[in-house]
Amino acid sequence: MVSEEDEPKNCAVCGDRATGYHFHALTCEGCKGFFRRTVNKYPGLTCPFAGSCEVSRAQRRHCPACRLQKCLAAGMRKDTSSLSVHPSPVFAHPGPCAAFAHTHCRHQHLHGAANRQVHQ
Amino acid sequence: MVSEEDEPKNCAVCGDRATGYHFHALTCEGCKGFFRRTVNKYPGLTCPFAGSCEVSRAQRRHCPACRLQKCLAAGMRKDTSSLSVHPSPVFAHPGPCAAFAHTHCRHQHLHGAANRQVHQ
C-alpha cells in the first residue's frame, strides 16, 4: 500500500520533500530558508522575464522573484498581519542575550525524545 | 447538534475554545500553559510597543507581555495561599536577560536532534 508518508510530503513551492509546516505552508528546508531570508530583504523583487518561471526542485534557484511569488501563492507569510514587524517573536532582545547564551552556556539538553505519537 | 454558541466556552484571554477553569479564569489550553510558565519566569515582562497589542487566537503568540497582561486582567492568578508547594521560586526578576545569563555555562555540542516521529 502506498503509505501516507510520501504522498502529502511535497513542498508546496518546488515539489521537493517537505520537512514540515513553515510559515503556514508545507515546504522543504530550502524554501523555508529562502523565504525567511528573502521576504525581509527583498520584498519588491521582480522577475526579469515573463514572471512565470518554473519553480521546480531543479529550477528554483534560477529566479528568486518567481520563487518568492510562488511562496506567497502557496500561502507562506510572516505572521505580522496587524502589528508592525516584531524583531523577535519573544522578548525583542535578539542580540545580547542570545549572543551571551550562545557563548557562555552549556545546556544540559537532556531531551528525552521518547516515542510519543501525537496527532496535531 | 449541540448549541455551542450559547455556551460561553470561549477563552477569556484569546477567545479560543476554553477547556475549563484554569487559575480562576475560563481559558484554553494554550493560555493555561502560557500563564503557568510566564508568570513565574518573567513577571516583569514589558511590551516593546504601545502595550495594547491584540490578543486573539492568531495573534496571541506575538506579544507575550500583552498576553500576560490580559491573563491578569481576566482574573488569572497563582493561588499561593493553599498551594504553596514551591519551596522557593527564586524570583528577583532582574529581567529576562538575566534569566538566561545566570545559567552561565559553556556550550556543548550535543546532537539533540533525535529521530522525531512525525505523524501528521
Add this chain to the structure above:
DNA sequence: GCACGTTCAACGTGTTCA
C-alpha cells in the same frame, strides 16, 4: 470529574558550514 503540573513533538528563528 475538574484543575493543576509535566511532558514533548511541532514550529520559528538565528547561526554555521559546505
Add this chain to the structure above:
DNA sequence: TGAACACGTTGAACGTGC
C-alpha cells in the same frame, strides 16, 4: 544557497491529586 544545528516557545496529551 541549503542542510544542519542550537535554542526558545507553544499547546495538546497525559498523569495525578483533591
